[in-house]
Amino acid sequence: MSHTQTTVSWVRNVATAPAGYHSATRPGLPWGWWRANHRYTIYMLRELSSLFIALWSVRFVMQLDRMRSGKNAYEAVVAAQRHPLSVLLNLVTLLFAILHSVTFLQLAGTVQTVRLGARRLPAEHVTAGAFAGWAAASLMLLVTLLCGGRKEGTGQTR
Amino acid sequence: MASEPTITLSVARYRPDTEAAPSRQSYTIPYREDMVVLDALNYVKSYVDGSLSFRWSCRMGICGSCGMTVNGAPTLTCASFLRDFYPRDVVVEPLANFPIIRDLVIDLSDFMHKLSMVQPWIIREYEKPISEGEYLQTPAQVDEYHQYSACINCMLCYAACPVYGMEPAFLGPAAIALARRYSSDSRDQGSRARLRVLSASDAIWNCTFVGECSVACPKGVDPAKAIQQTKLDTTMDWYKKLLLPWTRR
Numbered sequence: 001m002s003h004t005q006t007t008v009s010w011v012r013n014v015a016t017a018p019a020g021y022h023s024a025t026r027p028g029l030p031w032g033w034w035r036a037n038h039r040y041t042i043y044m045l046r047e048l049s050s051l052f053i054a055l056w057s058v059r060f061v062m063q064l065d066r067m068r069s070g071k072n073a074y075e076a077v078v079a080a081q082r083h084p085l086s087v088l089l090n091l092v093t094l095l096f097a098i099l100h101s102v103t104f105l106q107l108a109g110t111v112q113t114v115r116l117g118a119r120r121l122p123a124e125h126v127t128a129g130a131f132a133g134w135a136a137a138s139l140m141l142l143v144t145l146l147c148g149g150r151k152e153g154t155g156q157t158r
Numbered sequence: 159m160a161s162e163p164t165i166t167l168s169v170a171r172y173r174p175d176t177e178a179a180p181s182r183q184s185y186t187i188p189y190r191e192d193m194v195v196l197d198a199l200n201y202v203k204s205y206v207d208g209s210l211s212f213r214w215s216c217r218m219g220i221c222g223s224c225g226m227t228v229n230g231a232p233t234l235t236c237a238s239f240l241r242d243f244y245p246r247d248v249v250v251e252p253l254a255n256f257p258i259i260r261d262l263v264i265d266l267s268d269f270m271h272k273l274s275m276v277q278p279w280i281i282r283e284y285e286k287p288i289s290e291g292e293y294l295q296t297p298a299q300v301d302e303y304h305q306y307s308a309c310i311n312c313m314l315c316y317a318a319c320p321v322y323g324m325e326p327a328f329l330g331p332a333a334i335a336l337a338r339r340y341s342s343d344s345r346d347q348g349s350r351a352r353l354r355v356l357s358a359s360d361a362i363w364n365c366t367f368v369g370e371c372s373v374a375c376p377k378g379v380d381p382a383k384a385i386q387q388t389k390l391d392t393t394m395d396w397y398k399k400l401l402l403p404w405t406r407r
Contacts, residue, residue: 029255029323036230040320043368107367111386118298 046103049096056093105130165189165244167198169210170251172258180258182249183207189244195235196224199250199262212262219376222312226262227251232317234376253317255326269313272329275355276337281348299344306339306384308377315371315381321364329361331371331381338384357392365389 108130109123256264341349
């Protein structure tokens with residue numbers, strides 16, 4: 001049996017204790033705490049996703065505003081969208097949006113209690129329903145975007 | 159004769175009367191496969207260094223006293239076997255996010271204050287006479303709060319919560335889960351009073367759903383669920399007051 005002593009650096013905010021009281025030392029979160037396990041890391045990525053989604057949304061609204069000026073402005077926006085940096089931003093934002101949506105919908109079964117008569121639906125069924133609704137809404141949006149709108153140059157709807 | 163197997167514990171020490179900051183001390187002790195981390199600490203206390211301080215009581219995961227950080231994870235030391243770490247060293251530190259009183263002993267005053275704020279007991283506006291009998295509940299009514307009643311106040315959820323680490327004013331997972339436990343009880347009539355505490359800025363809305371509190375809980379309580387459900391309830395309550403103001407009490 002043996003023992004040795006070393007100094008540790010994981011504590012900050014060492015304060016002077018009031019007379020007759022214990023120390024007010026309170027460990028702080030160390031830098032890089034989110035790398036301690038993968039759940040913390042996914043949480044931080046989810047928080048970071050808000051930044052990219054906000055950036056993308058502001059840019060999108062600004063482009064919509066610019067497009068009101070006419071055909072030339074519209075074509076300039078389309079050209080800007082095709083720029084490699086723009087494609088990269090869209091791709092990264094899409095990945096973050098999927099991460100955010102998946103983690104949000106995984107919550108559905110946890111948060112929402114759904115009853116059918118006296119029976120409570122299992123959380124997995126509620127979550128599966130939320131994912132099915134997400135898929136259906138995405139499909140409807142995709143169909144609308146691909147099949148809707150006007151034919152170029154004819155002024156007719158497709 | 160083969161030498162006796164040993165294991166090394168690296169234990170956080172802090173003696174505020176003689177030290178300005180915590181340090182770490184290593185103890186090499188005999189290893190047995192059936193030893194838990196708490197047994198190892200008790201061995202050190204009994205045979206190596208009697209000055210080591212830590213809390214413990216029941217040794218069976220009921221009292222919630224022996225929560226510590228073991229190899230970086232908030233853990234009940236009475237339920238953490240050395241064989242899961244052997245032959246590596248075992249690092250034992252006090253629970254994160256709490257002030258340290260001495261060595262592995264943390265200050266629970268903040269939690270005790272917050273716990274009393276949510277009034278974790280059954281509140282009745284009126285009591286029916288004993289002659290009318292017990293307050294009966296159906297299995298479905300018990301099911302509404304049963305998992306939250308398993309909380310043993312071990313504080314592992316607070317140690318796992320980075321929001322509490324950054325915002326000490328945060329009401330925290332266990333206090334909110336226990337508020338949910340009593341507000342979900344069909345015998346209780348105090349949910350409105352608790353909601354005032356829960357819907358304050360330092361309570362449920364401080365939670366950004368890391369979810370680690372539910373992972374850390376040794377009793378299978380899901381504080382993250384309690385917090386998100388309470389968020390949903392308070393939101394519905396707000397909309398109800400806005401759209402149906404005549405229902406306001």
